[in-house]
Amino acid sequence: MGLFTVDEAKAELTALMPVLDEIVALRADAAELAASRADGGSPSPLGGLPELKAAQARLDELMTAVQDTGAELKGFAPLLVDFPADLDGVPVLLCWLEGDRALEWYHRADIGFAGRRRLP
Known part of the structure; x- marks a missing residue:
């Protein structure tokens, strides 16, 4: 897959929101069901195995549907989705973290999440 522009990534994130939701x-259901299966776990009204x-x-x-768009699913709990892009000739990842209102962050591809900054 290629690089996203900021507008393309924002549009793709909007389209992906039902999938991410x-x-x-x-994720919550699976965690509850898994806990109910553990030794000493309480039965879940959600079911069993x-x-x-x-x-x-x-x-x-x-998760495959997210990856098939060209976005990169980097985290599961919390969800972290990166969109490969280029800002002013610098390879970056446009970064959405579960709880973010919109796609407003990026980080250089070589630095990672610790270098996360607001989009200009």
Whole structure:
């Protein structure tokens, strides 16, 4: 996949929001179902092993859907999605973190999340 412009990445993030929202919901369900299966775990009203396996399979599908756009899913809890881009000739990743209102951050590709800055 190629590089995103800032506008393309913002549009792609908007299109991905229903997918990302579903990942967040399924992530919580899968965590509850997994905890209920552990020794001493309380039964979950969400179900048992079949529901856990279904949630895991759906999460795999959704994560693949994110990656298929050219975006990079870098974190699962919290969700972290990067969009490869170029700002003024510098390779960067436009960076969305679960809880961000919009795509407003970037970091240089060679520095990583610690170098996260607001988009100009």
